[in-house]
Amino acid sequence: MNKPATIKDIAQRLGISISTVSRALRNAPDINAETKQAVVLLSEELNYQPNKLALSLRQKQTHTIGVIVPNLDYVLSTMIRGIDEVALEAGYTVMVCQSNESFGREILNTGRLLDSLVDGFIVSVSSETKIFDHFKKVQARGLPMVVFDRVTPHLTAPSVRLDNEEGGLLATEHLLDQGYKRIAVLAGPANLGVSNSRVDGYLKALKKRKVNIDRQLVVHCDFNQNYAYYATLELLAMRKRPDAIFTISDRMALGAMLAIKEKGLSMPHDIGLVGFNNEPIVNLLTPTISSVDQPSFDMGKAAAKLFIEAMHNQEDMYHVEEVLRPKLFVRESSKRL
Amino acid sequence: MNKPATIKDIAQRLGISISTVSRALRNAPDINAETKQAVVLLSEELNYQPNKLALSLRQKQTHTIGVIVPNLDYVLSTMIRGIDEVALEAGYTVMVCQSNESFGREILNTGRLLDSLVDGFIVSVSSETKIFDHFKKVQARGLPMVVFDRVTPHLTAPSVRLDNEEGGLLATEHLLDQGYKRIAVLAGPANLGVSNSRVDGYLKALKKRKVNIDRQLVVHCDFNQNYAYYATLELLAMRKRPDAIFTISDRMALGAMLAIKEKGLSMPHDIGLVGFNNEPIVNLLTPTISSVDQPSFDMGKAAAKLFIEAMHNQEDMYHVEEVLRPKLFVRESSKRL
DNA sequence: TTGTAAGCGTTATCAT
DNA sequence: ATGATAACGCTTACAA
Numbered sequence: 001m002n003k004p005a006t007i008k009d010i011a012q013r014l015g016i017s018i019s020t021v022s023r024a025l026r027n028a029p030d031i032n033a034e035t036k037q038a039v040v041l042l043s044e045e046l047n048y049q050p051n052k053l054a055l056s057l058r059q060k061q062t063h064t065i066g067v068i069v070p071n072l073d074y075v076l077s078t079m080i081r082g083i084d085e086v087a088l089e090a091g092y093t094v095m096v097c098q099s100n101e102s103f104g105r106e107i108l109n110t111g112r113l114l115d116s117l118v119d120g121f122i123v124s125v126s127s128e129t130k131i132f133d134h135f136k137k138v139q140a141r142g143l144p145m146v147v148f149d150r151v152t153p154h155l156t157a158p159s160v161r162l163d164n165e166e167g168g169l170l171a172t173e174h175l176l177d178q179g180y181k182r183i184a185v186l187a188g189p190a191n192l193g194v195s196n197s198r199v200d201g202y203l204k205a206l207k208k209r210k211v212n213i214d215r216q217l218v219v220h221c222d223f224n225q226n227y228a229y230y231a232t233l234e235l236l237a238m239r240k241r242p243d244a245i246f247t248i249s250d251r252m253a254l255g256a257m258l259a260i261k262e263k264g265l266s267m268p269h270d271i272g273l274v275g276f277n278n279e280p281i282v283n284l285l286t287p288t289i290s291s292v293d294q295p296s297f298d299m300g301k302a303a304a305k306l307f308i309e310a311m312h313n314q315e316d317m318y319h320v321e322e323v324l325r326p327k328l329f330v331r332e333s334s335k336r337l
Numbered sequence: 338m339n340k341p342a343t344i345k346d347i348a349q350r351l352g353i354s355i356s357t358v359s360r361a362l363r364n365a366p367d368i369n370a371e372t373k374q375a376v377v378l379l380s381e382e383l384n385y386q387p388n389k390l391a392l393s394l395r396q397k398q399t400h401t402i403g404v405i406v407p408n409l410d411y412v413l414s415t416m417i418r419g420i421d422e423v424a425l426e427a428g429y430t431v432m433v434c435q436s437n438e439s440f441g442r443e444i445l446n447t448g449r450l451l452d453s454l455v456d457g458f459i460v461s462v463s464s465e466t467k468i469f470d471h472f473k474k475v476q477a478r479g480l481p482m483v484v485f486d487r488v489t490p491h492l493t494a495p496s497v498r499l500d501n502e503e504g505g506l507l508a509t510e511h512l513l514d515q516g517y518k519r520i521a522v523l524a525g526p527a528n529l530g531v532s533n534s535r536v537d538g539y540l541k542a543l544k545k546r547k548v549n550i551d552r553q554l555v556v557h558c559d560f561n562q563n564y565a566y567y568a569t570l571e572l573l574a575m576r577k578r579p580d581a582i583f584t585i586s587d588r589m590a591l592g593a594m595l596a597i598k599e600k601g602l603s604m605p606h607d608i609g610l611v612g613f614n615n616e617p618i619v620n621l622l623t624p625t626i627s628s629v630d631q632p633s634f635d636m637g638k639a640a641a642k643l644f645i646e647a648m649h650n651q652e653d654m655y656h657v658e659e660v661l662r663p664k665l666f667v668r669e670s671s672k673r674l
Numbered sequence: 675t676t677g678t679a680a681g682c683g684t685t686a687t688c689a690t
Numbered sequence: 691a692t693g694a695t696a697a698c699g700c701t702t703a704c705a706a
Contacts, residue, residue, distance in 0.1 A: 004478075006699055017677045022701060032675060053399070053454055054699035057390040057682050064453075072417070077409035081435065093453060096433050098418065116401075116430060117390055141341075226621055254621040261623050281618065284563055284591040286598050343683055354693045359685065369691055391683030394698050678705075683698105690693075 005046035014038055025050070056117070064093045065307060066113030068123040070101045070150070074279045075296045076124065079149060082300020083122060090308045092119075103128040110134045120144035120311060122303050125152055127192050127223065144310040144317075148303035152193055158310055158320040160303040164194050167292040167326035168201020169208075171246045171274040174290070174328055176209050178336045180244035180272045184217040184235050186228055186252050195223075198248045198276065217242055221252075228255030236263050244272035244334070250279045253289050257333075272334040287332030294326050342383035351375055362387070393454070401430045402644060403450030405460040407438045407487065411616045412633050413461065416486060419637020420459060427645045429456075440465040447471045457481035457648060459640050462489055464529050464560065481647035481654075485640035489530055495647055495657040497640040501531050504629040504663035505538020506545075508583045508611040511627070511665055513546050515673045517581035517609045521554040521572050523565055523589050532560075535585045535613065554579055558589075565592030573600050581609035581671070587616045590626050594670075609671040624669030631663050 007025065011018040016035065023031045024039035025048075042048075056062045065087055069076045080096060087094050095118060097109035106126045111134075113121065120143045123135065132154050138145055139157070148160040168185075175183050185202045188195035199218060206213050219235065221227040228247060235242055236259060245260075247253040253275030257267070265271050267287050275282060278293035302322050310317045344362065348355040353372065360368045361376035362385075379385075393399045402424055406413045417433060424431050432455060434446035443463045448471075450458065457480045460472065469491050475482055476494065485497040505522075512520050522539045525532035536555060543550050556572065558564040565584060572579055573596060582597075584590040590612030594604070602608050604624050612619060615630035639659050647654045 008699075018700080019678080019702080020676055023676085026701085030675060035675080049452060051394075051454070051699050052452055053390055053394045054682090055701085057388075057394055057684095057698090058700050058702090060682075062390070072409045072414035077414070077435075080409070081437070084435070088449075093432075093449060095430075098414075098421070100418070112425075112430060115386060115389055117388070229621070254618060258621050258623060281591065284566070284595050285622075286595060345683075355683090356685085356694080357692055360692085363685085367691055372691080388683050391698090392685080394682090394700095395684050395686090397698075676706080678703105680701105680703085682700090685697090687696080688694085690691100 004051070005043070005048045006051065007048075009046065010039060010042050010048065014042060061119055062117050063091055064095055064116065064118045065304070066110075066116070066118035066121045067094055067096045068099055068106060068109050068113070068121065069096065070099050070124060070126045072098055075277050075294065076149070078296035079124075079300035079303070082297040082302075083304040084300075086301045086304035086308070090304075092304075092308070099126040101126045101128055103131075107134045110138065114138065114141075118143075120146075120307060122146045122148060122307050124149040125155070126150075127189055130191065144307060146303050146307045146310060148299060150192075150194060156318045158306050158317040158322075160299055160306060160322040160324070162194070162294045162299065163323050163325050164197035165201040165204065167276060167294070168198035168246070168248075169205045170201070170326060170328040171276070171290075171292050172202045172205035173209070174330060175244045175246065175272050175274060175334060176205065176211065178244075178268070178272060178334055180334075180336075181211075182214075182217070182240065182242045183211075183244040183246060183272075184219065184242035186231055186245060186247040186256060187218060187220045188223040188248055188252075190220050192223070195220075195248050202246060223249065223252070226255045226258070228252035229259050230255075232256040232259035233263075236260070236265070243270070244274075246274045248276050250275040250277045250282055250289065250291055253282070253291070254285075257285065257289065267333045268336045272336065274328075274334050278329055282331065290329060290331045290334040292326045292328050295324055299324055341388070342380070342385045343388065344385075346383065347376060347379050347385065351379060398456055399454050400428055401432055401453065401455045402641070403447075403453070403455035403458045404431055404433045405436055405443060405446050405450070405458065406433065407436050407461060407463045409435055412614050412631065413486070415633035416461075416637035416640070419634040419639075420641040421637075423638045423641035423645070427641075429641075429645070436463040438463045438465055440468075444471045447475065451475065451478075455480075457483075457644060459483045459485060459644050461486040462492070463487075464526055467528065481644060483640050483644045483647060485636060487529070487531060493655045495643050495654040495659075497636055497643060497659040497661070499531070499631045499636065500660045500662050501534035502538040502541065504613060504631070505535035505583070505585075506542045507538070507663060507665040508613070508627075508629050509539045509542035510546070511667060512581045512583065512609050512611060512671060513542065513548065515581075515605070515609060515671055517671075517673075518548075519551070519554070519577065519579045520548075520581040520583060520609075521556065521579035523568055523582060523584040523593060524555060524557045525560040525585055525589075527557050529560070532557075532585050539583060560586065560589070563592045563595070565589035566596050569593040569596035570600075573597070573602070580607070581611075583611045585613050587612040587614045587619055587626065587628055590619070590628070591622075594622065594626065604670045605673045609673065611665075611671050615666055619668065627666060627668045627671040629663045629665050632661050636661055
């Protein structure tokens with residue numbers, strides 16, 4: 001129940017002034033070695049911890065980063081671990097808010113973090129967000145803001161993202177290499193950038209290999225729900241059904257898998273399947289599912305590093321765009337050769 | 338880039354004193370209606386936001402709750418949404434730290450949050466933690482602390498948890514009802530309370546139904562890894578192999594499922610399977626997996642409510658122990674009748 | 675080398 | 691009903 005010690009306490013007990021104590025504790029240049037030692041000793045004895053509030057109030061910096069993410073799924077929570085790692089190292093604390101993919105919630109969270117006087121933001125925008133005024137307000141206040149994972153051209157800010165197009169390309173080319181001819185893609189909501197880029201990669205691969213593009217094979221459905229299941233059933237009911245499916249998330253791959261099995265089709269023989277994210281579960285299924293891996297932890301670290309840089313640099317870093325490369329993990333669901 | 342307005346700014350522009358402004362803003366009793374209106378009007382125009390730092394420094398309260406969790410899996414992140422919901426409502430902000438199931442990390446996080454001058458803690462202890470001095474130090478400081486999900490007898494604090502024993506009982510009785518005779522249980526690390534309670538429930542059900550208890554059928558293995566896969570392979574290799582498995586998490590159920598399929602056994606015919614947590618994936622697998630559901634969101638809300646109460650009540654609440662009830666969702670993996 | 679005092683933005687106590 | 695002023699814990703000119 002003992003109240004934490006302050007520099008005032010130390011000063012009193014040592015019979016010196018608080019500014020001397022302050023200096024001793026921050027090893028300022030002009031300080032007597034003995035006085036300093038005495039202060040340090042006593043401060044340790046009293047288990048002195050500087051009061052962050054007072055410090056922040058004084059120097060108008062909270063050393064806190066506001067992080068807003070649409071959810072806390074496997075990928076995002078891994079990224080946050082990365083952010084946290086770098087932030088801690090640099091003396092920053094992270095405050096995480098989930099928008100739950102809701103525009104309103106995102107605005108609310110932005111306000112809350114602003115209220116908490118965070119020094120800046122690292123955000124991944126919600127899929128619902130089409131207006132970015134709340135984020136622009138943050139920038140107008142002169143606070144550094146890094147966008148990661150879900151970037152958008154509507155926000156001019158330093159960013160870290162996966163080369164999603166490359167991911168789509170890797171997956172599709174692999175399927176082509178395995179002899180699949182008619183590849184469908186299960187995409188997310190049509191306004192979600194990451195989804196669209198992955199589809200772009202898919203299209204790019206087909207063009208590159210001079211494969212006919214059939215728009216019927218590009219299906220949009222709600223993310224992460226078992227909508228993928230129904231979408232796949234429809235795909236499989238086509239008169240010329242696809243012989244491979246690339247889903248832009250592993251969750252959707254699960255839904256697709258369910259439909260495929262239900263139709264009595266076998267993987268990888270009758271139909272190939274490649275997911276995205278490389279979540280741990282894909283290894284536990286039968287067959288194991290091929291998936292495009294993104295270096296989530298490193299992306300989180302990169303975002304935090306960029307933030308720290310933006311924080312310390314005076315110059316604008318709006319143009320900085322870090323793009324990390326995906327990697328395909330081939331597993332049973334698509335390995336035919 | 339405009340600096341946020343302060344009460345000082347308002348006072349100056351209105352030619353009144355800052356204390357009057359302060360009063361007007363907090364609708365104190367003794368304030369002239371007109372003055373007040375003028376202040377409120379101008380504060381809105383300037384988009385005045387009270388400085389939380391100054392406020393906290395003054396009244397020695399940050400209105401922030403430190404939350405420490407072992408990870409951010411499905412269950413825990415749902416619980417955090419619940420905590421957040423109630424906290425927001427009550428005017429509190431939540432700061433979440435992951436211990437990654439590491440004792441050292443948990444201590445580190447406790448220190449960080451303490452440094453940040455949180456008003457108290459809501460924690461779920463790491464599976465590695467066997468010494469609780471860091472948490473006891475928190476309590477010694479007089480900060481309220483609520484333990485949730487992973488509670489422990491070593492910590493005397495108000496708590497919210499699932500009736501894990503009941504969960505184990507529900508699962509096991511259901512399997513018995515379905516005619517399974519030789520039920521194995523895949524448990525987590527031996528020092529994890531939630532795991533042990535679920536096993537206790539399993540044992541209780543067997544006793545209740547007068548079924549012989551075979552200690553060989555109680556297997557401990559590392560949580561959430563695919564250790565469950567290997568453990569299941571071993572179980573299935575027994576001369577008298579079990580005809581049903583209850584796993585104390587869905588992740589482990591996935592591993593078990595993999596092994597079962599690999600052995601060419603069918604569910605629910607040859608072998609029954611019941612998991613725990615009722616994660617969304619269990620619905621997407623073939624067969625769908627029966628699972629014990631815990632009201633995660635409500636548990637989070639309950640923990641936060643308890644915290645708020647402990648915060649405002651003067652009396653000790655060490656004795657308060659809230660226990661929520663699990664519910665079994667029967668699916669294909671165990672439905673034989 | 676050390677002390678004094680102002681200031682960060684707010685609230686609360688005391689006068690007026 | 692309003693205004694000074696001290697205080698929260700700390701840093702930092704400036705003075706000694």
